[in-house]
Amino acid sequence: MSSMPNLVPKTLVAALLLPLMWFAGSWVVQQRAIGAGSGWVIPVEGYDPRDLLRGHNIRFRYAWAVRGDARLCRTGACYLCLTQSPEAQNGAPPLVVATIVAADHSCRHRVDTAASDIVVQRGFGRQPQFFSRIFVSESRAPQMEKRLQAGGVAVETSLTADGRLVNQRLVFSHP
Amino acid sequence: MALDRKFEEWMAAGLIDSATADRLRAYEAGHQRPTLMWAIVGLGLLALLLGVLLVISANWDRIPHGLKLAAHLLALAGLAVAIVQCRRTRRNGWAEAALCGFAGMVMAGIALHAQVFQLVGPGWQALLLWLLLAGPALLLGGATRVSAWFLAGLALAGPALMAIDTYGLGGWWPLWQGLAMAMPMLLLGLSLLVQLAPPGFRAGLREAGIIFVLAAASVVHFAWAESLGRADALENLVRFGPVAALTALTVLAARTSHELPQPLVLPLTVGPLLAGIAALGVPHPEGVASRLVGLAIFIGMWAWVARGAALCGWSALFAVATAAIAIRIFIVYLELFGSLAATGTGLIVGGVLLVGLGLGWHRILHWRQHHAGADG
Numbered sequence: 001m002s003s004m005p006n007l008v009p010k011t012l013v014a015a016l017l018l019p020l021m022w023f024a025g026s027w028v029v030q031q032r033a034i035g036a037g038s039g040w041v042i043p044v045e046g047y048d049p050r051d052l053l054r055g056h057n058i059r060f061r062y063a064w065a066v067r068g069d070a071r072l073c074r075t076g077a078c079y080l081c082l083t084q085s086p087e088a089q090n091g092a093p094p095l096v097v098a099t100i101v102a103a104d105h106s107c108r109h110r111v112d113t114a115a116s117d118i119v120v121q122r123g124f125g126r127q128p129q130f131f132s133r134i135f136v137s138e139s140r141a142p143q144m145e146k147r148l149q150a151g152g153v154a155v156e157t158s159l160t161a162d163g164r165l166v167n168q169r170l171v172f173s174h175p
Numbered sequence: 176m177a178l179d180r181k182f183e184e185w186m187a188a189g190l191i192d193s194a195t196a197d198r199l200r201a202y203e204a205g206h207q208r209p210t211l212m213w214a215i216v217g218l219g220l221l222a223l224l225l226g227v228l229l230v231i232s233a234n235w236d237r238i239p240h241g242l243k244l245a246a247h248l249l250a251l252a253g254l255a256v257a258i259v260q261c262r263r264t265r266r267n268g269w270a271e272a273a274l275c276g277f278a279g280m281v282m283a284g285i286a287l288h289a290q291v292f293q294l295v296g297p298g299w300q301a302l303l304l305w306l307l308l309a310g311p312a313l314l315l316g317g318a319t320r321v322s323a324w325f326l327a328g329l330a331l332a333g334p335a336l337m338a339i340d341t342y343g344l345g346g347w348w349p350l351w352q353g354l355a356m357a358m359p360m361l362l363l364g365l366s367l368l369v370q371l372a373p374p375g376f377r378a379g380l381r382e383a384g385i386i387f388v389l390a391a392a393s394v395v396h397f398a399w400a401e402s403l404g405r406a407d408a409l410e411n412l413v414r415f416g417p418v419a420a421l422t423a424l425t426v427l428a429a430r431t432s433h434e435l436p437q438p439l440v441l442p443l444t445v446g447p448l449l450a451g452i453a454a455l456g457v458p459h460p461e462g463v464a465s466r467l468v469g470l471a472i473f474i475g476m477w478a479w480v481a482r483g484a485a486l487c488g489w490s491a492l493f494a495v496a497t498a499a500i501a502i503r504i505f506i507v508y509l510e511l512f513g514s515l516a517a518t519g520t521g522l523i524v525g526g527v528l529l530v531g532l533g534l535g536w537h538r539i540l541h542w543r544q545h546h547a548g549a550d551g
Contacts, residue, residue, distance in 0.1 A: 008262050016258060030288070
C-alpha cells in the first residue's frame with residue numbers, strides 16, 4: 001500500500017529557511033560592523049555640474065585634505081589613513097585629512113578604497129581625488145542637485161574595522 | 176474557426192464522423208475560457224503593482240534602512256509560507272508562482288543589502304550568491320518547466336560570468352572554471368534523478384541541459400580555427416576534469432534510471448565531452464588541416480546525435496542536428512575559400528551534400544513511420 005506523498009518535505013522547508021537565515025545574519029553582521037565603526041562627517045562636492053546625478057545616485061568628491069605619497073595610489077587598491085586636522089577653527093567642522101599610506105601601514109582609521117567602492121582619479125602634478133556616490137530618489141534628485149551646487153554639503157559615514165567607508169546620509173549646513 | 180477547419184479535414188479523411196464533430200464543438204464551446212476578461216484583470220493587477228512599486232521607489236531614500244530590510248525579510252517569509260500552504264492544499268500553480276517570486280525576492284535582497292551596506296564586488300559574485308540561496312528551494316520545490324528554466328538560468332549565468340572574469344588566473348581557478356563548464360551536464364544529470372522532482376520540472380532541466388551541452392560543444396569547436404599551444408591545452412584538460420566527472424555520473428544515472436532514451440545517452444554526454452576535449456585539450460597548429468579535423472569532429476558529434484534522435488523518435492532534435500551539419504558544411508566552404516562563389520565546385524559539392532542530407536532525412540522519417548505502423 002502506497003503512503004501519501006509528503007507535499008512539504010523537510011528539505012524544502014530547510015531550503016526556504018536558508019535565504020531568510022542568510023539575510024537576517026547579513027543584517028546583524030553588517031549592522032554590527034557599521035555600529036562598531038568610527039563616524040566621520042566628510043564635506044563633499046559635486047565634481048562635475050553635468051554629472052552630479054547618474055541614475056539615482058548623487059556622485060560626489062570627498063572634499064578632504066589629501067596628503068602622503070601619491071605614488072602609492074598608482075596601482076591596484078589605494079589605502080588612506082583618516083585623521084582630523086587640528087587646523088579647524090572658528091566653529092567650522094574639523095578638517096578631515098586623508099593620508100595615502102602603503103597597504104601594510106598600520107593605522108587606526110584606515111580606508112580601503114576598493115572595498116569602499118571609491119573611484120580614485122589620478123592626475124599629473126596633483127594629489128589624487130576620491131569619488132563616491134549615494135542613492136537618492138528620482139523625485140528628490142533636482143532638489144538635491146541644487147543644494148549640492150549651493151555648497152555646504154557633507155556626508156555622514158561610518159568606517160568599519162575592515163576599512164569600508166560606508167556613506168550613510170547627506171547633511172546640509174544650509175536649511 | 177481553426178478548430179472547425181480541422182474538424183472538416185478530419186471528417187473528410189474519415190477520422191471522425193459528423194456526430195463526433197458536433198459533440199467536440201459542444202464540448203469546446205462549454206469549456207471556453209474568458210481570456211479577454213482575465214487579460215483585463217491581469218492588466219489592472221499589473222498597473223496596481225507597478226503603481227505601488229513606483230510610490231515606494233519615489234520615496235526610497237526617505238524610508239529608513241531598517242524598515243526596508245525588515246520589509247524584505249517579511250516579504251520573503253510571506254512567500255515561503257505561501258509556498259508551503261499552497262503545496263499543502265495542492266494549489267500547484269500558485270505554489271509555483273510563489274516559488275518563482277521567492278527566488279526573485281532573494282535577488283532583490285542581495286541588491287538591497289549591497290545598496291544599504293555599500294557592498295561591492297563583481298556581478299558574478301552576486302549571481303553565485305543568488306544561485307546558492309535560491310537554487311536549493313527551486314530544485315526541491317519546483318514542479319514545472321518555468322521553475323526548471325529559472326534554476327537553469329541561475330546555474331548557467333553566474334558560473335559562466337565567473338569563468339570569463341577569472342580566465343587567466345592561476346591557482347584553483349581553472350578547476351572552478353571547469354565546474355562552471357560542467358553546469359549544463361549537471362542540469363542534464365539532475366533531470367535523470369526520478370525521486371528529485373515532478374516530471375515537468377525534470378523535463379525543463381533536461382531541455383536546458385541538452386541545449387547548453389550541445390551548444391557549448393558546438394561553440395568550442397571554433398578553437399580549431401586557431402593554434403593551441405601545449406601549456407594552454409594542459410590547462411584546458413584540468414578544466415575538463417569536473418566536466419568528465421559529471422559526464423560519467425550522468426551516464427551512470429541515465430543507465431540506471433532509463434529517463435533518457437538509451438540510443439541518446441552517449442551521443443548527448445560522451446560525444447560533446449570528446450568533441451570539447453579534442454578542440455581545447457589537444458595542441459594543434461592553425462591551418463586548413465586543423466579546420467578540416469574540427470569539421471569532421473563537429474559533423475561526427477552531430478551525426479551521432481542525429482542517429483540517436485532518429486532511433487528514438489526525437490524529431491525536433493533530429494531536425495536541429497541535421498540543420499547544424501548543413502550550416503557547418505556551408506561555413507567550411509566560406510572558411511576555405513572566403514566566398515561561396517569563389518569556385519563553382521564548392522557550390523556543387525555543398526549543394527549535393529545538402530540534397531543528400533535532405534533525402535537521408537526523408538528516408539529516416541519514412542523508415543520511422545513504417546516501423547511505427549508495423550509496431551502499432
